[in-house]
Amino acid sequence: xxxxxxxxxxxxxxxxxxxxxxxxxxxxxxxxxxxxxxxxxxxxxxxxxxxxxxxxxxxxxxxxxxxxxxxxxxxxxxxxxxxxxxxxxxxxxxxxxxxxxxxxxxxxxxxxxxxxxxxxxxxxxxxxxxxxxxxxxxxxxxxxxxxxxxxxxxxxxxxxxxxxxxxxxxxxxxxxxxxxxxxxxxxxxxxxxxxxxxxxxxxxxxxxxxxxxxxxxxxxxxxxxxxxxxxxxx
Amino acid sequence: xxxxxxxxxxxxxxxxxxxxxxxxxxxxxxxxxxxxxxxxxxxxxxxxxxxxxxxxxxxxxxxxxxxxxxxxxxxxxxxxxxxxxxxxxxxxxxxxxxxxxxxxxxxxxxxxxxxxxxxxxxxxxxxxxxxxxxxxxxxxxxxxxxxxxxxxxxxxxxxxxxxxxxxxxxxxxxxxxxxxxxxxxxxxxxxxxxxxxxxxxxxxxxxxxxxxxxxxxxxxxxxxxxxxxxxxxx
DNA sequence: TCCTTTTTATATCAGATGATAGGAATTGCG
DNA sequence: CGCAATTCCTATCATCTGATATAAAAAGGA
Numbered sequence: 001x002x003x004x005x006x007x008x009x010x011x012x013x014x015x016x017x018x019x020x021x022x023x024x025x026x027x028x029x030x031x032x033x034x035x036x037x038x039x040x041x042x043x044x045x046x047x048x049x050x051x052x053x054x055x056x057x058x059x060x061x062x063x064x065x066x067x068x069x070x071x072x073x074x075x076x077x078x079x080x081x082x083x084x085x086x087x088x089x090x091x092x093x094x095x096x097x098x099x100x101x102x103x104x105x106x107x108x109x110x111x112x113x114x115x116x117x118x119x120x121x122x123x124x125x126x127x128x129x130x131x132x133x134x135x136x137x138x139x140x141x142x143x144x145x146x147x148x149x150x151x152x153x154x155x156x157x158x159x160x161x162x163x164x165x166x167x168x169x170x171x172x173x174x175x176x177x178x179x180x181x182x183x184x185x186x187x188x189x190x191x192x193x194x195x196x197x198x199x200x201x202x203x204x205x206x207x208x209x210x211x212x213x214x215x216x217x218x219x220x221x222x223x224x225x226x227x228x229x230x231x232x233x234x
Numbered sequence: 235x236x237x238x239x240x241x242x243x244x245x246x247x248x249x250x251x252x253x254x255x256x257x258x259x260x261x262x263x264x265x266x267x268x269x270x271x272x273x274x275x276x277x278x279x280x281x282x283x284x285x286x287x288x289x290x291x292x293x294x295x296x297x298x299x300x301x302x303x304x305x306x307x308x309x310x311x312x313x314x315x316x317x318x319x320x321x322x323x324x325x326x327x328x329x330x331x332x333x334x335x336x337x338x339x340x341x342x343x344x345x346x347x348x349x350x351x352x353x354x355x356x357x358x359x360x361x362x363x364x365x366x367x368x369x370x371x372x373x374x375x376x377x378x379x380x381x382x383x384x385x386x387x388x389x390x391x392x393x394x395x396x397x398x399x400x401x402x403x404x405x406x407x408x409x410x411x412x413x414x415x416x417x418x419x420x421x422x423x424x425x426x427x428x429x430x431x432x433x434x435x436x437x438x439x440x441x442x443x444x445x446x447x448x449x450x451x452x453x454x455x456x457x458x459x460x461x462x463x464x465x466x467x468x
Numbered sequence: 469t470c471c472t473t474t475t476t477a478t479a480t481c482a483g484a485t486g487a488t489a490g491g492a493a494t495t496g497c498g
Numbered sequence: 499c500g501c502a503a504t505t506c507c508t509a510t511c512a513t514c515t516g517a518t519a520t521a522a523a524a525a526g527g528a
Contacts, residue, residue: 026475026525046380048282052516062477067517145379146280147437155438163442184443185459192430193423203381204389208397209418225419232466260495260505286486296507301487303505475524485514494505 031069034059039080043135047077047148074149081143081150084136085157091126095119096165103168112172116190116230119165121223124194128219138202141195163187173233186233193229197222265303268293273314277369281311281382308383315377315384318370319391325360329353330399337402346406350424350464353399355457358428362453372436375429397421407467420467427463431456 037058041050052073056063070076099115107115127137143150144159164178166187171178178184197205202214211218271293275284286307290297304310333349341349361371377384378393398412400421405412412418431439436448445452 030475051514053514063516064478064518065476068475073516142380144438146376151437155441159438160442181443181455182459185455188439188442189427189430189459189463193427196423196426196430203385204378204393205422207389208394208422209415211415221415221419225416225423229423229463229466232463264505285484287484297486298488298508299506307486469528471526471528473524473526475522477520477522479518479520481516481518483515483517486512488511489509490507492505492507494503496501496503498500498502 030059030061030065034061034066034069034076035079035083038076039083039132039139040135042077042080043137043139046142046146047073047150052076077149078153080139081153084139085153088123088126088136088140088158092119092122095122096161099165099169103172107172109173109175112169113230113233116166116169116173117227119169120190120194120226120230123162124219124223124226127194128214134202137195144195159191162191166190170233190226190229194226264293264295264299268295268300268303268310269313269317272310273317273366273373274369276311276314277371277373280376280380281307281384286310311383312387314373315387318373319387321370322357322360322374322392326353326356329356330395333399333403337406341406343407343409346403347464347467350400350403350407351461353403354424354428354460354464357396358453358457358460361428362448368436371429378429393425396425400424404467424460424463428460 034055038050038055041055041058044050052066053063055076056066059065066073066076070079095115095118099119102111102115127133140154140158143154163184167178167184170186170190171180171183174183176183197214205214206212209218214222268289272284272289275289275292278284286300287297289310290300293299300307300310304313329349329352333353336345336349361367374388374392377388397418401412401418404420404424405414405417408417410417431448439448440446443452448456
């Protein structure tokens with residue numbers, strides 16, 4: 001029978017076996033391997049630059065397996081975005097929840113400032129935590145920079161919530177409203193700065209600073225610079 | 235006869251009519267039109283995403299004209315980078331020279347700070363000055379973010395000089411040495427911030443702030459935020 | 469064990485893309 | 499004009515890319 005679909009009705013809108021449990025367990029492992037290979041490849045080079053054949057080879061499967069599990073290249077790309085959103089969400093859930101709670105509890109300026117430090121610090125630590133996370137950061141930064149098939153996912157579920165939280169904290173710190181452009185601008189400035197180092201302009205960061213990698217020591221320096229920026233916020 | 239080359243010796247290393255004066259004037263105009271179309275296209279979408287056919291059509295020439303004038307797609311891309319470097323260099327030459335002169339003349343902290351403001355301000359103004367400059371900014375940011383065939387050109391002739399100057403000014407402002415990582419980090423942070431708005435994350439900037447464009451008013455706000463960052467240094 | 473469903477592979481397609489062959493048209497120059 | 503160097507186009511190639519048709523192999527359920 002033809003792949004996926006089921007229902008046997010009209011057009012096969014969902015041609016892929018996109019992650020649902022079926023009773024057959026073997027496929028889940030394969031699906032995971034493909035997703036992992038795709039995350040690495042897309043993170044390194046971006047949507048256009050990566051070919052489906054490269055991913056298939058990395059994952060040790062044949063080309064049609066990608067279509068079987070993810071429908072098409074874009075579906076695979078979106079699945080990567082979802083996976084990344086999930087992992088980053090998990091990694092920052094605690095500090096983010098604490099910050100939100102503090103805001104709700106009408107915390108003071110200095111408390112808000114401290115939460116902002118924690119939030120950005122935990123994000124920075126995660127991004128520098130492993131080679132994998134590094135690739136994810138590049139995936140996210142690249143997609144936000146040059147919107148592609150996963151822009152909406154990343155914007156709606158990563159950037160916007162993060163920017164909202166940051167703006168909220170800054171607003172509290174400055175006694176202004178989170179909707180003011182000046183506040184939002186500062187928030188974006190902070191987040192952009194963070195992303196710029198670990199992901200996009202890493203290539204340049206290393207060259208300019210003469211570093212060979214961004215390890216603990218280097219990360220500490222970046223966080224220090226970030227904190228200086230946070231302190232500078234009125 | 236076959237295109238370009240001359241010399242008639244062994245391998246045709248330089249197959250293209252790459253910009254030298256020949257006595258025949260007609261070609262220069264065509265060459266310029268191709269370069270203009272390429273600048274627009276590459277700036278909008280990046281090296282990979284743009285096809286040679288698109289550029290040829292935009293320029294109103296046939297496909298082989300690109301190869302005739304620039305050898306291959308990469309040659310055209312590099313030519314774009316050179317053109318951009320030249321224009322940005324012109325636009326910032328005055329303020330940059332003044333800043334260098336001030337540094338050489340052993341200027342004081344506040345003078346250095348003022349020069350830093352001027353340098354970044356003029357760059358920001360240029361980048362937001364026209365739709366063309368906006369595309370160039372995207373060209374530069376994209377190439378620095380995801381190194382391609384023109385990375386070396388842009389790094390060596392734009393980023394590094396700019397970063398050196400910025401670091402020098404910051405060093406003077408803080409009484410430290412321009413070679414210190416902390417100083418260089420601050421410099422990169424400033425430049426990255428500037429690029430982030432006008433080029434890369436512009437898409438997001440507009441959405442997050444609810445702007446429809448980055449006009450004078452918006453630019454003023456960004457510069458204000460930048461100046462706040464400059465003031466916060468040491 | 470037999471049968472259905474799922475999983476995976478081989479071979480192939482259709483379109484796009486960068487590049488070239490080869491020659492026609494144009495331009496400068498004596 | 500006459501001639502050589504240049505500019506530029508039509509047609510075509512070779513390759514790569516995402517996707518599909520088709521069917522064999524494997525896995526579960528009775």
